[in-house]
Amino acid sequence: MTLLPSPPARGSVLPLARTLALHGDRTALVTADGEISYRDLAERVDRTALRLGTGRRLVLLPGANDVEALVVHLAALSAGHPVLLVPGDHPEAAAALTAAYDPDVVVHPGPGQWRIEERRAGSAHTLHPDLALLLSTSGSTGSPKLVRLSYENLQANAESIAEYLGIRASDRAATTLPMHYCYGLSVLHSHLLRGAGLVLAGLSVSDACFWDLFRAARGTALAGVPYTFDLLDRVGFADMDLPHLRYVTQAGGRLAPERVVRYAELGQRQGWDLFVMYGQTEATARMAYLPPELAAARPEAIGVPVPGGSFALEPVPDEGTAAGVGELVYSGPNVMLGYARTPDDLALGRTVDVLRTGDLARRTDEGLYEIVGRRSRFLKILGLRIDPRQVETMLERYGVRALCAGDDDRIVVAAVRRPGWDVRRIRRRVTEECGLPVRAVDVRLVDELPRLANGKPDYPAVRGLARPAAKAGAGGTDSDGADSGGADSGGADSGGADSGGASAADLCALYARILDRTDVTPDNSFVGLGGDSLSYVEMSLQLEERLGHLPPNWHLTPIRELKRRRGPGRAMETSVALRAVAIVCVVGTHIRLFEIRGGAHLLLAVAGFNFARFLLTSAERRERLRRTGRGIARIALPCMAWTGFALLVDDDYDLTNLLLVHNLINPQDMGPGIHLWFVEALVYILLTMLLLLAVPAVDRAERRFPFALPVALVALGLLTRYELVGLPDRSQITDAVTVFWLFALGWAAARTRTVPQRLLVTLAALATIPGFFPGELRRELFVMAGFALLTWLPTLPSTRRANQLAGLLAGSSLAIYLTHWQIYPIFDDVSEPLALVASLVFGVVYASGVTRLTRAVRRVTRAEPVPATASRT
Structure with missing residues (x-):
């Protein structure tokens, strides 16, 4: 049975929300879980509208790029209920606005269907018939000052945007911006108006999964604020193959010409x-x-008014402006009704007719408008509108006297020194209040606030206190010596648990220390910062200590989205567990304490798995190549250094081992020289991948067919696995060629997204591993069992101590493999268990030394001062 739309509440409704069913079976939403048609979406909206009832009530909704949030939003607007839209990721803002406006209905996010809390049957407020939506305009998202928007505002704005963008029913736009932000909401409304599709995801453009979904959905439109374009630069957007992309939109602040x-x-x-x-x-x-x-010819211009709107330039003689420059004043059907500061204001109708933007502009001879300055002191940073006076008032509540100024890149806070309030604490308070990343807040401690001769605040002097932009980008220091990018705000050493802090600033400090970076912001992810399998283990352990759990796909998640909570219990990443178990089995078997063979071959599959996770990111091709080259160096150089030492103390190795060519030149040698076959094979395979990905066509193919390409490489590798097409016997060619299929299988396992794909790679492993080790059934079963766990179980139940031990072993597995050949013979005659422990401990120490040396060399080559945390790491 088809549900009929619920009768509207008294007053107006939003047409675009009420006519969804007219678009029939067209795709409305594309999510990671599948597609939803307009007919299905309309039915969900109608059911929810019936649930909200017919008496007008104020509905508080946490905005999120989620199907349930969108359904509730459209249901309320289609039935005439005003919506108070608050940030879905800012519970403090929701609590503050709930207290300030006493909504009649509060919607609570949750798994599956969101919970609708009816706080009363009717409304506690007098709601003007035209009132449709309440949005925050301030960077302080809990501010009671809201913009009152009407149904006409929303419909006219959507129609205007759809007209000048030329939105078609066949378009599919990605939700790259938050729903509670007017820009993000306008993307939703304008595309729903035209019956176009929405690629609905709460992912960042820095996330590889976002691009997987965008390509699969045949996405045609992207929207971004200036910072979005910073992220696009980092992920190699210019080299991406996006055949269906039709247009990219930019707003939310000035993008450099x-x-x-x-x-x-x-x-x-x-x-x-x-x-x-x-x-x-x-x-x-x-x-x-x-x-x-x-755009290319006049990049400094904002252009022409949108359809239905017009501009006027009002003189501002007291500002000392040039001829032809005035305050930009906008008129149009999308101008708000006015502001609301208290619940009583919800009864008001229109209180403004035109919008005085506060921007100074001029009109060119071609009819284009250009912004040349700002009349008001509002800042617009990363798309957020920040009121410096409100920040000053907030700090004053905490007893901190401050003046605030800035530009579209950052806010500068000059604060009088006060016991208990250092730079980091003040910055953290401002970032939490404004929702800004750490890098956008520059705090300077002063003895007295800058004043003009007449005693008024000297805001130009405040702006002059800002650190130079170049220094800021390089991780400059504030006046108290604390790192301005948050790299020293955590204060935890690499071996101990944090005291419980898990703020964005603390996590930025952790990432900066472990990855040895000075440019960490809350919008970065582990993979986006160049994290690899060697640093992955240490980071995962440290995060679990701070967050109380290890979130799924944390390595792809922006730092600001990592939340502290207690999970159901400790868990260990399966890849980490396998690396730890495999290296113990390798060493123990070589010592003859026990015999569990196959560890090195399992490590090759894990290496392929991690290669796909950490090196095949959405970054541009050159960045991928750089990271792969750095990964090869982190394997080869410690190996060559240790081999050089081994040459001095025994005669097991020769020059071919030092140069990592022994297995290539002497594949049939079964003496001590073969000890490093695993390292040589891994280096050769990664070098081959480096050369392959350097070919633009291969790089594009990997991005377009992330699962099919490694499967094809598995098939190619099986030619040598089975000695087909006239290839020589396996014993006559380097191991890198004969074991490549295992590496490719691990790569394919990391790219599986569906059950059929997991079944395919599992069956491939079960079919091809048997017979590779003739007469060694236990060895084959060990590798097959490990591979199955890697493919099907992302994590395994664990304990804190087990995580710490496995983390040490997994993170040091390469070093343990390299060094155990020289270490265990020293203790072998005394005690085989002691030889195992000594080999593991020495490998951990060697790995730690290599890491310290690498970080020190980086600092020297970058000519950077050693950060304060270095002495504690």
Whole structure:
């Protein structure tokens, strides 16, 4: 039975939310779990609207790029209930606005269907018939000052955007911006209006999974604020194969003209348009856009008014502006009703007719508008509108006297020194209040606040206190010596548990220390910062200590999204467990304490698994190659260093071992020289992958067919596994060739996304491993069991102590493998168990020494001062 739309509450409704069913069976939403048609979406909306009832009530909704959040939002607007949209990731803001506005209905996120809490049957408020939506305009997302938007505002804004973008029913736009942000919401509304599809995901563009979903959905549209374009640069967007992309939109702050030109020209080469846009929440989102054909020629302009809108320039003689420059004033059907500061304001109708933007602008001879300055002191940083006066007031509540100024890149806080309030504590308070990353807040401690001769605040002097941009980008230090990028704010050493802090600043400090980076921000992920399998283990252990659990796919998750909570119990990454078990089995078997063979071959499969996870990211091709080369160096150089030492103390090795060519030159040698076959094989395989990925066509193929390519390489590797097509016997060629299929199988396992794919790689392993070790059934079963665990179980139940021990062994597995050949003979005649323990401990110590040396060399080559935490690591 088809549900009929619920009768609207008294007052207006939003047409685009009420007419979803008219688009029939077209795809409305594409998610990681599948597609939802407009017909299905309309039925869900209607059911939820019936649940909300017909009497108008104020509905508080945490915004999220989630099906349930979108359904509740559309249901309320289709039935005439005003929506108070709050950040879904900011519970403090939701609590503050609940207390300030006493909503009648509060929606609570949860797994599956969201819970709707009806706080009363009717409404405690007088709600104006035109009131549709309440949005925050301030970076302080818990501020009671809200923008009041009408149904006409929302519909007109969506129609205007759909018109100038030329949105088609066949388009599919990705939700790259939060739903509670007016820009992100306008993407939803404008595409739903035209019956287009939405690729609904809460993922960052720095996440490889986002691009997997975008390509699979045949995405045509991307939207971003300036920081989004920073992330696009990092992930190699320019080299991505996105055949269906039609247009990219930018708003939320000024994008540097040279970057506008670069992206406009990139779009011209690749067949998509760049729309640079200008807007404010008070205009429901958009006021101007720059036609794509003018972007490269006039990158400094905001363009022309959106359809239905118009601009005027009002003189501001007291500002000392140049001729032709005035305050930009916008008129149009998308101008807000006005502001709300208390619940009583919800009864108000229209209190403003035009929008005075506070921006100073001029009109060119071609009819384009350009912003030349700002009249008000509002800042717009990373798409957030920040009121410096509000930040000053907030700090004053804590007894900190401060003045705040800044630009579109950061806010500068000059604060009078006060016991108990250092730079880090003040910065953390501002970042939490404003929702800004650490790098966007520059705190300077002063003895007295800068004043003009007349006693008024000297804000230009405050801006002058800011550290130079170049220094900031390189991790400069604030006046008290604390690292300005948060790299020293954690204060925990690498071997101990944190005291419980898990703020974004603390986690940034942790990432900065373990990855030896000075440019860590809350929007970075482990993989995005160049993390690899060698640093993965230490990071996973440290995160579990701080967060109380290890989130799924934490290595792809931005730092700001990692939340502290207690999970159901400790867990261990399966790849970490296998590395630890495998290396113990390798050493124990060589000592003859026990016999469990196959550890080295299992490690090859794990190496392929980690190669796909950490090196085959969404970064551009050059960055992939750089990381792969660095990974090879981190394997080869410690091996060559230890081999050089071994040459001095015994005669097991020769020059071919030092140069890692012994197995290549003497594949039939079964003497001591064969000890390093595993390292040589891994280096050769990675070098081959480096050369393959250097070919643009192969790089594109891997991005487009992330699972099919390694499966094809498995098939290729099986030619040598089974000595087909006239190849020589396995004993006559280097092991790298004969074991490559295991590496490729691990790679394919990491790329599985569905049960059929997991079944395919598991069956391939079960079919091809038997017979590889003739007469060694236990060895084959060991490798097969490990591979099955790697493919099907991301984590295993564990304890804290087991995690710490496995982490030490897994993170040092390469060093243990290298050194145990020289260590265990020293103790073998005394005690075989002692020989095993000594080999493991020495390998851990050697790995730690290599890590310390590597970090020290990096600092010297970067000519950086040693950070304060270095003495404690």
